[in-house]
Amino acid sequence: MSILLFLGILALFIAGYFFYGNFLSGFFGVDEKRVTPANAKYDGSDFVPARNWLILFGHHFASIAGAGPIIGPVLAYLWWGWLGAVIWLVLGSIFMGALHDFASLFISLREEGRSIGQIAEKYISRRTGFLFLIFLFFTLILIIAVFAAICADTFINEPQVVLSSTGLIPVAILVGFLIYRLRMNLAGATLVGIFFMVALIFLGARFPLSLGVSDPYTLWVVLLFVYAFFASIIPVNILLKPRDYISSFLLFFGIAVSFFGIISRPFPLEGAKLVSFNAEAGPLFPVMFITLACGAISGFHSLVASGTTSKQLANEKDAKKIGYGAMILEGVLATIVLFCVAFALGAIPEGKTETEIFSLGFSKVCYFMGDYAKFVALVILNSFILTTLDTATRIARFIMQELFQLKNKWLATAIIVTIAAYLALAKKWQIIWPLFGAANQLVAGLTLIVVSGWLFCKGKKYYIAFIPALIMIFITLSALILKLINFYQKENFLLCAIAAVLIVLGSFALFEFRRVVKCRVK
Structure with missing residues (x-):
């Protein structure tokens, strides 16, 4: 039963990619002869066309994946059972998430590589664009702080992943040098990168690294932000793109061995099938839909698509493979995580974190890997947190430079890193983290509003994006209202205020959409 269910879900994902993905490519008007921003605005730093679409796919997929498609499915399964999560993953990914990612990438390509916030300013209103950019900026600051904190904690608690994760940085520089300077063929450079990556995994398991200081958390956070500072400034083809490309093979490997493990022998689906209300988390609707984001639909993906990916795409014909295809693959990954949890649920001790539950489930599914399975799961997770x-x-x-017209990218990055480092070091991010899921899904809804405005102004049927936008706005506002009531009862007035601001922002965007009818195609 579990094997047939799993294969049936995969078949739906594949069908969605070929049928709905092809439909969207035709609907939006993909033109392989059109010059992309990566070529038209080439600057050797941010606008750099990828030599092969696979390299950019690796960057995009590694960037959008992160910890989301692992932690979200674990929580959804534990709180509400597997059925609702599976339905949301399949329908959400095919008809909303992949549309959201592809559309945000495509309209950024057609708007000279601009971010989704700048496009909102042009096609909705200046006020909407400005508020959206402010919202996106602070959301990203929170993401940066949280991921740095999670990564630091992982390095401390699991020292065997340190060498495996950080060692990929010089490997990525080597691979980038081979591809872009020595012009080595992609297959050869990839094999070199994979060889060193595998060697690092074995070395990391054998030689765990600890800092040996009284406050390792602070030192790791500082080191991670030093890395993030330089990695976000130097040309993408030196570190960012090759690192994400090589890292993506870790995830491909994890997906492949998990697939083999799931279909190689039947496992029972343990735990509840469907739970409408969880005492700890709340009702399935709408809370599950903001908890299980990556794998179904996630607003952060539009920031990657319009922020870095659109500036590196060499040909529009690859937009479906990267925008739509990466989201479908993330849906597959989230489904695999669900099955890992389902198979291991009965053997999971109480008090385990989401990452520990995933690693235990992965080790049970990939039984043929022995003791290395749990370690590989942690390496995969931490690698994508870094990307x-x-x-x-x-x-x-990018967004800060757009908002404040800053020409100095070093100064802009320094300000961002300083704010995020403060939140991470003081652990202030924990105060507002309960609202992150809703904020992330609000970004998705607002992005689809922007796509709707763009389509309307281009004379296309905008409802293809507007209906999913309404669904996401409704889900998010419902969740925010529930949270606002909960925060008020607990007298947490700071989170009450933030939730109220987000509710107003979502409502304001819908109100401003009426301005689109006044738009004239230039």
Whole structure:
């Protein structure tokens, strides 16, 4: 039963990619002869066309994945069972998430590589664009702080992943040098990168690294932000793109061995099938839909698509593979995580964190890997936290430069890193983190509003994006209202105020959409 269910879900994802993905490519008007911003605005730093679409796919996929498609499915399964999560993953990914990612990438390509916030300013209103950019900026600051804190904690608690994760930095520089300077063929450079990556995994397991200081958390956070500072400024083809490309093979490997483990022998789906209300988390609707984001639909993806990916795409014909395809693959990853948890639920001790639950489930599914399975799971997770950290820092720098017209990228990045480091070191991010899920999904809803405005102004049927936008805005506002009531009852007035601001922002965007009818195609 579990094997047939898993294969059936994969079949739906594949069908969605070929049928709905192809439909969207035609609907939006993909033109392989059109010059992309990466070529038209080439600057050797941010606007750099990828030599091969696979390299950019690796960057995009590694950046959007992060910890989301692992932690979200674990929580959704534990709180509400597997059925609701599976339905949301399949329908959300195919008809909303992949549309959201592809559309935000495509309209950024057509708008000279501008961010989704700048596009909102042009096609909705200046007020909407400005408020959206402010909202995106602070959301990214929170993401950067949280991912740095999570990564630091992982390095402290699991010292065997340190060498495996940080060692990829010089490997990525080597691979970038081979591809872009020595012009080595992609297959050869990839094999070199994979060889060193595998060697690092074995070396990391054998030689765990600890800092040996009284306050390792502070030192790790500082080191991570030093890395993020330089990684977000230097040209993308030196570190960011090759690092994400090589890192993506870790995730491909994890997906492949998990697939084999799931279909190689039947496992029972343990735990509840469907729970409408969880005493700890709340009702399935709307809370599950903001908890299980990555894998279904996530607003952060639009920031990557319009922030870095659109500036590196060499040909529009690859927009579906990267924008739509990466989201579908993330849906597959989230589904695999669900099955890992389902198979291991009965053997998980109480008090385990989401990452520990995932690693235990992965080790049970990949039983043939023995003791290395749990370690590989942790390496995969931490590697993608790092990729999201440097990508988010670069995108935040773009947005800050757009907002304040800063020409000095070093200064802009320094300000971002300083604010995020303060939140991470003082652990202030924990205060507002309960609202992150809703804020992230509000970004998705607002992005789809912007896409709707763009389509309307281009004379296309905008409802293809507007209906998903309404669904996401409704889900998010419902969740925010529930949270606002909960925060008020607990007398947490700071979070009450933030929730109220987010509710107003979502409502304001819908109100401003009426201005789109006044738009004239230039």
